[in-house]
Amino acid sequence: MKDTVFPPRPTPAIPVKGRAGFPVGRIFCVGRNYADHAAEMGYAVDREAPFYFTKSAHAVLLSGQDMSYPPRTADLHHEMELVVAIGRTAKDIAEVDAMDMVYGYGCGLDMTRRDLQAAAKEKRRPWDTGKDFDNAAIIAPLTPKADDAEIGDLVIRLDVNGETRQQATLSDMVWSIPEIIADLSTLYTLHPGDLIMTGTPAGVGPVVKGDVLRGTIGDFDPVETTII
Numbered sequence: 095m096k097d098t099v100f101p102p103r104p105t106p107a108i109p110v111k112g113r114a115g116f117p118v119g120r121i122f123c124v125g126r127n128y129a130d131h132a133a134e135m136g137y138a139v140d141r142e143a144p145f146y147f148t149k150s151a152h153a154v155l156l157s158g159q160d161m162s163y164p165p166r167t168a169d170l171h172h173e174m175e176l177v178v179a180i181g182r183t184a185k186d187i188a189e190v191d192a193m194d195m196v197y198g199y200g201c202g203l204d205m206t207r208r209d210l211q212a213a214a215k216e217k218r219r220p221w222d223t224g225k226d227f228d229n230a231a232i233i234a235p236l237t238p239k240a241d242d243a244e245i246g247d248l249v250i251r252l253d254v255n256g257e258t259r260q261q262a263t264l265s266d267m268v269w270s271i272p273e274i275i276a277d278l279s280t281l282y283t284l285h286p287g288d289l290i291m292t293g294t295p296a297g298v299g300p301v302v303k304g305d306v307l308r309g310t311i312g313d314f315d316p317v318e319t320t321i322i
Contacts, residue, residue: 109236119285119286121290122146124269126145127269130295149231152228155233157232157315161229161320163321172307178289179198179288184279186280192273193272197286199311200235200317203232204225205232206230210224248264249261249311250262250309253309259299269292278290306319307321
């Protein structure tokens with residue numbers, strides 16, 4: 095079909111260092127992937143298998159842009175995360191092959207309407223309204239993966255108004271990047287353009303209008319926004 099009843103929404107694209115933009119397909123998010131964060135939320139880590147929720151590609155807000163405080167919440171939280179960008183199709187792959195699927199990495203913020211998420215949990219309903227909303231995935235420019243680069247020792251950190259709220263190392267993740275990709279590939283066929291937000295360390299908390307957020311991981315481009 096050549097014509098549509100209205101023009102399709104543009105595909106969001108993340109800037110890439112020295113290259114064309116990275117068009118976003120789907121955004122998969124890993125839940126409770128740092129033990130300290132699971133504990134602060136009142137849960138024990140489950141090593142049986144990772145679990146996931148999703149955000150729409152249209153939830154993307156590029157780093158450096160302001161984030162409008164979202165509607166119907168009084169408890170907007172920050173969650174600083176490593177973003178893994180998928181560059182090859184992957185279906186039911188082994189862990190040993192998983193890193194070949196990675197295009198690059200970036201810093202991201204999984205913004206959460208915590209009160210709506212908590213209400214959904216209490217009623218045993220999906221988390222969608224708490225996690226997937228306008229500007230809920232703030233993503234910094236991506237850095238293409240270097241073939242021999244090890245990133246487990248990199249520090250992941252978030253500052254709010256210049257004060258550190260979250261800090262850990264990527265090696266603190268419960269599920270490693272290869273484990274996550276291999277497991278996801280048994281649930282979905284991953285495609286170039288898919289993003290994986292790999293979970294957040296302890297220290298999540300509320301933000302209000304006027305707060306300035308800056309998240310870093312090693313020398314990747316920082317993720318930055320001001321809540322307005």
